[in-house]
Amino acid sequence: MAEYPPRGCGPCPYKAGFQKGKDSGDYLEANTVPKPEVLYQSHTKLNDQKLGVPTADVAPDLKKPPTEGTGNEPQRDQRELKECKNCALGEPSSAPKAPEPQAEGAKQPLKGILKKETPQKPEMSASEGKGESSPPSESQQQPENSTEPCYFPQPQDKVPDQSVKEEMGPVGPWATGRVDWGPMAGFTGTRPVVDRYSITRYSEGEWRAHNQDMLNMSALEQHKANLIDFDGRKCLEEKKANVDKNQEDSTNRLRQRLQEMQRWKCELESSIAAAAEEISLLDEERARLKKAKAILQMPISIASECLDIRTTRLDSELVRDEVEVELMKELALTVEIEETFTRTLKDIEHQLLEDKTAKNRLECDWTDKKEANELEAINIALNNKSNILMFKAGSTRFPEEQSSRESWEKFTKETLVEAEATRQRSITLRGTLDAILINAARDLRAQADKVEMCLSKRIDCIDNLRVQLEDELKKILQKLANVEGLVNDLRALVRRMDVPMKKAQTRLDNRNHRPRVENCRDEAQFGLVAEVKSIGENVSAILGQLRTAEESQASLIKARSDLEREIMLKRKTLEIDRTRIQTIRSFYPSATALMGN
Structure with missing residues (x-):
């Protein structure tokens, strides 16, 4: 907090001034004004510590005469003061001289609430209870060049005002009446002095105490603001670093996840390529088998036709010769091979369906991984300056249909293993089909050669x-x-x-969706x-x-x-x-x- 420069307004006319007592009576007993007991006066204010003690919770030591400094802690006066061995300690002592009266007449009566008190047993005043060991005099007044500014509480504010004993005159501040200032002035019926020049409500001591409270309050609030500013900036830096670290960790995890998906995606691509190649080969074999089966109809037809034609021959020609026997063997062989082709074709179609199903599963998994890969790539490419960032309500959750990491990896492995097993079965079936076709063609061709040896003359018809x-x-x-x-x-x-x-x-x-009249x-x-x-x-x-x-x-x-x-x-x-x-x-x-x- 910026310190205000001390301002000097000259010697204060209301500064406390006391004369040295002339009688040998007890000064405290003669000059102490009874102080009313008020509850809120017991609260310790900021920078309002007891003189002569380190804290406000310890009773003052009257044998150590300190002076109040500019700070919060009491400072010890370097001047040598005589110790008051008897004051406020209950020890008998020679009474000091009483101060000279300032006007003729008897002692002035007490004003306000003080007139109800009987000063039979005088109490120690606030200033005397805080370490003053001897009655102040003119020689002991605080110098004008004190370290405390004039708008801060002064030491004389804690000493009873001696001007209350002054005699009222026809002119002056007490022309309209005398008011004894005190903290209870507003509650005891005491009213401020009002004349045609001014109206006063508080004393200078209260005004200076109010100034001190305001400055202390300002310093406290500024201190709180500094603490809040420090804590806020520290929290800002920490949370910013924490958020940046979390974002970086999430990005690294996304990259690692992307690499893992890319690896499985490559595995799926290889398996899909192998499955597609196997499906193509098996489809070619199926077409080959269908073609062989279709071609097999020709030998069957030929053999059947030959047998039927031979049944239409003349009676003299209806003999069971070698041609008839070979034609019947050929027909039986072709029928048997056709049944084999039919069973094999069903097996191939079933296997082809399994291959396509496995390939579809691989492609579906690959498509999901490709889409997830693209989404992860988009997530990795996002930064705090991206223009597509927005709040997504309900996105921070774990959907019920989400899979675990183990089930995800297990699903992909099972798909790959099943696809590979299906492909191996398809390869085995292709090998079996090739052997069946080769054996069937060899047997048919051999039997046809036997028949053609007998039917060599029936060509040009x-x-x-x-x-x-x-x-x-x-x-x-x-x-x-x-x-x-x-x-x-x-x-x-x-x-x-x-x-x-x-x-x-x-x-x-x-x-x-155009609004109102725009929906034309x-x-x-x-x-x-x-x-x-x-x-x-x-x-x-x-x-x-x-x-x-x-x-x-x-x-x-x-x-x-x-x-x-x-x-x-x-x-x-x-x-x-x-x-x-x-x-x-x-x-x-x-x-x-x-x-x-």
Whole structure:
């Protein structure tokens, strides 16, 4: 607190001044004014300590005459004072001389509440009880250049005012009456002096004490403010450092978590790539098996046709020869291989479903980790200057559906292990399928060679018609492939129409949130509604074309089946007419075709 410079206003006219007593009576007994007992006077004020003692809780020592300094602690006066061995100690002593009266007449009567007291046994005054060992005199007055400013409490404020004994005159401060100042002045009916010049309520001692209280209060509040400022700044620095450390720790933990997710993400990517490759290989094997199974229908048809044709021969030709036996063996072999192919195809389709399921689980887990990875990357990139920071109500919680770290890692490991086991089963099944195809092709080809040895002469009968029917079948298959492509394109177009529809509906929904009169049905609103309607009509038209294409596809499939059946019927008829069994056998598939290659 900034100290105020001492101000001097000259010698104070109300400063206490006493004359040396002339009689030998006891000075304390003769001059002490009885002090009324007031409860609130017992409270110790700031910088209002008892003289001669270190604290206000210890009784003063009257044998040590100190003087009050400018600080809170009492200072010992360097002047030599005579010890008062008898004053206020109950010891007999020679009474000092009483002070000379200042006016003629008897002793002035007491004023105010003091007139009710009988000074039979004088009490020690406040100034005398705080260490004054001898009655003050003019030679012992405080010098004018005292260390205490004039607006602070002075030592004479604790000494009874001797001016109360002055005689009232026709003019002066006591012209309208005398008032004895005291702390109880406002409660005992004593009123301040009022004349036509001024009105007074407090004494100079009370005014200086009030000044001291105000300055002490200001110093105390400034001290409290300094403490609050220090504590606040210290708390600010500590909490700021704590927040920064927590943010850095959270960022490091997020980075570590991101690295761990990236590691598992790479593992999933490798497993997904392996699963996709295995699915592709198994799908190729399935297509190969289907092709082999489809090709297997030709040997069955050929053998059946040959047997049927041979049943239509003339009676003389109805003999059980070597060709008939070999044809029956071939038919039985092809039927057995077909059943094997059917069982294997079911196993492959089941295994392919398992592979796709495992791959979907891997992809789902990878997608979740990718999304979580992106979110963690966003969280790591956030800083205190990011413009997307905001309060998120309800985010500081642990959702019930959250997984633990152990369950999260266990789930990923189980997914990887299961996918690897599924892939190994698929590899084993592919090896088994390859062996089945090779053995089947070898057996069929060997049996066909035996049959063809007997039917070598039946080759040229059905070439022209077979070629024409197969050409038509190829065209149907080509058209079927084209129609399938058209169906896929139409379905993709229908799906792509969702984006414009979502866009138009989103615009309409956003415009519906316009406030009050701004929610206007303007040209843009009509345009958006028309756009939604147009998109819907387009989708309906596309769906109509899609249904037409699907119907055409079904018709082409039926036409393909009909053509294949017609080829077999034509072959049977031609063989019946021209005995073309060898011609049919000439189109027996090769070993490579029988393996589905």
